[in-house]
Amino acid sequence: MSKRLDKLLALVGKCEVLADVGCDHGYVGIEALRTGKARRVLFVDVSGLSLDKARANCPQEFADRARFVCRDGLGDLKADCAVIAGMGGLEIISILDRAQFPPPYLVLQPNRNPREVRDRLCEGYDITYDGMTSDGKIFYNMIVAERSDKTSDLSLLEREFGKTNLYCPTEDFRLYLNKERAKLTKILSGCSDPKVSDRLALVERALSAVGGQQ
């Protein structure tokens, strides 16, 4: 397993039924069965070919605790935890919006639009972890959320970067901010774009909040 997949698995709590939505190879669900984190796993993928990979990778010893479902999102599936990782944030939001039984515990890793995912989670969920992991090249946002009756409110910086990143910053997060600042500064040296300037201002604010200026 890669560092990214190891971290996703570490964020999954012990559960009765885990849904690995967009499972593809199925590694997270399979490891959850192997380590005893999940009693049963629903491997879900919209692509039959992807689901076949999970089916082929899943050891026979777990056959009676694994179910393979070819579908778009959760639909009417019930799970106490769902991992939805490695896809765009807007797709993750769409899956949550369409779920008939939204799982009480979510582990999400949006490849894009993490801010929109955080905004969506403010309705009905409490974000309990929101950090960043890197394999050296790519930076991955990982968000854990637990169902809550309260609506939460995030500050501008929290929406943009995540609470765990801001209040318990890792070297991965500081590295991300410095790379982002260098990238945006380079873009602005060739043109003036208010959106890029605004983003750079937010990155600078986050850098001073985490004491990460290089």
Ligand SMILES: C[S@@+](CC[C@H](N)C(=O)[O-])C[C@H]1O[C@@H](n2cnc3c(N)ncnc32)[C@H](O)[C@@H]1O
């Ligand atoms: C890049 S793979 C990520 C695999 C794995 N979750 C990971 O993080 O390594 C994305 C998978 O999500 C599936 N997928 C995308 N949208 C989906 C949806 N709405 N419902 C179910 N599966 C979906 C794709 O078919 C693909 O297999």
